[in-house]
Amino acid sequence: MNDEKIxxxxxxxxxxxxxxxxxxxxxxxxxGVEFYSFSGIFIDEEVSIQPGATILPGTFLKGNTSxxxxxxxxxxxxxxxxxxxxxxxxxxxxxxxxxxxxxxxxGPFVHIRPDSDIHSKVKIGDFVEVKNSxxxxxxxxxxxxxxxxxxxxxxxxxxxxxxxxxxxxxxKMRTTIGDFVFVGCNANLISPVSIGEGAYIAAGSxxxxxxxxxxxxxxxxxxxxxxxxxxxxxxxxxxxxxxE
Numbered sequence: 681m682n683d684e685k686i687x688x689x690x691x692x693x694x695x696x697x698x699x700x701x702x703x704x705x706x707x708x709x710x711x712g713v714e715f716y717s718f719s720g721i722f723i724d725e726e727v728s729i730q731p732g733a734t735i736l737p738g739t740f741l742k743g744n745t746s747x748x749x750x751x752x753x754x755x756x757x758x759x760x761x762x763x764x765x766x767x768x769x770x771x772x773x774x775x776x777x778x779x780x781x782x783x784x785x786x787g788p789f790v791h792i793r794p795d796s797d798i799h800s801k802v803k804i805g806d807f808v809e810v811k812n813s814x815x816x817x818x819x820x821x822x823x824x825x826x827x828x829x830x831x832x833x834x835x836x837x838x839x840x841x842x843x844x845x846x847x848x849x850x851x852k853m854r855t856t857i858g859d860f861v862f863v864g865c866n867a868n869l870i871s872p873v874s875i876g877e878g879a880y881i882a883a884g885s886x887x888x889x890x891x892x893x894x895x896x897x898x899x900x901x902x903x904x905x906x907x908x909x910x911x912x913x914x915x916x917x918x919x920x921x922x923x924e
Contacts (some may be wrong), residue, residue, distance in 0.1 A: 830855040839865035
């Protein structure tokens, strides 16, 4: 009997919460916000959305979040205390306590963590995480990258698999990247380190020293091939799998 009362109470709270949310959605609709469907959309009372913005299904807008005109949020996105500029797109991503400028494209599967400032015309693609960092105007971080405790300049390009290594086990340290920098795939930037304006980082490098403006930073171990080293293993594999 007690369980039935608890269940009934929870059901009543759920219905009341849905009714309140629906009223808020209708107010936003009347104010010029576009919805394809109300399905799975939750918007807190404090949230501000400018006319012409579009909110897609599966989107939660929480806390002190604001969305600029003609921006599209969703599907399947969570924004909490996030400021989004105009004409930006946030797809299948989570953003918390951060700021996003105009004409920014984020997602899918992006995590923007607190104290991040994403400037206008930035592109942040799939499986990218940004934490406590500034990303300058026009910079592209296309995929599979972690940028933490960093100051990134304008019109930079990050290849796949770049990591700013910001933690040494005891303290967090910052990485500084100037304007027009190109960071090649699978590069590690070991903070504290500074990359100068217009510099290039060769793919596969682990950078531990500052790179001057306009320089090419290469930090790779020299390749060594040991002839015949794997022949025994290969022959054993072939015997086991009848490949002789």
